[in-house]
Amino acid sequence: MDIEKVNSMDFGEFVDVFGNVIERCPLIAAAVWSQRLFSDLEDLKKHFFAFIDALPQSGQEGILRCHPDLAGSELRRGTLTAESQREQSGAGLTTLGTDERLRLAELNAQYRARFGFPFVLAARLSDRAAVSRELARRLLCPSAQELRTALGQVKKICSLRLADLLHADPAKL
Amino acid sequence: MDIEKVNSMDFGEFVDVFGNVIERCPLIAAAVWSQRLFSDLEDLKKHFFAFIDALPQSGQEGILRCHPDLAGSELRRGTLTAESQREQSGAGLTTLGTDERLRLAELNAQYRARFGFPFVLAARLSDRAAVSRELARRLLCPSAQELRTALGQVKKICSLRLADLLHADPAKL
Structure with missing residues (x-):
């Protein structure tokens, strides 16, 4: 297009x-x-x-709160958007073992309780090991900084999805 | 609640x-x-x-553009939200005859072309005759005024839906 x-x-x-x-x-x-x-x-x-x-x-x-958890309940229930399903799947989050999934659920819950929004990450630029590591790291960041970081991830996701739709080269984004 | x-x-x-x-x-x-x-x-x-x-x-x-047409293609395809389906149904818009439906589709198209957003009306406070009449009337309004009117309708819809959820008396809204 x-x-x-x-x-x-x-x-x-x-x-x-x-x-x-x-x-x-x-x-x-x-x-x-x-x-x-x-x-x-x-x-x-x-x-x-x-x-x-x-x-x-x-x-x-509010934008952040419209995002699902990574490897969370929506993935298990099959109610993710098509884009999110593809991205989480690409990062290997659909095939986690029970321990890894529970560990991520615990970190996600801590993050939501601390910041009042879910952990958002451009999963396509990541993998299952990096997701967990990055979540543990960002959990310790100051709130104002974390809001900026999370919105930066929203913009990365937006860039990648726009590039898909316009068939642009994601490496140039 | x-x-x-x-x-x-x-x-x-x-x-x-x-x-x-x-x-x-x-x-x-x-x-x-x-x-x-x-x-x-x-x-x-x-x-x-x-x-x-x-x-x-x-x-x-943008808010207005997230609304479906009244008696439009989404109603026919069955892709309305549950709230909108109920409201349009209550106003008698799900049982229009072909002539009435085509007349409304024509007015909706004119309205969208003129204002760049769909015709929004709190259907629960209206009926099939009033919808058509109101659409024809608002089609002739100046753009700035029509934006205000349409947002006023969004707020009425919001009030009614909130009252439903909190089981308040809609007559007091």
């Missing part, structure tokens, strides 16, 4: 296609449509990021 | 319960959770409204 195709979309098509580049936040794609026409992938991405950055802190935390 | 129950919810439960009081915008409920504790239904509602009011215009238009 090229940028001319993107620019030709009405808002219904646009939200259908880009509604989940920020996990479970179709509102953001629906808002970004107001900024068309887009010059290229970079420009499109810029508008998604600008919308996130302009939200009050509660809204930024 | 009383307000103590609401205040005891972690963000996962809160988003599960209140995630669709603004149609397909769980981000907003997830953001409002940051504002707890809530003193009562009125207070909870106030935080939802304040979040909407603080969004840039693109975000407010």
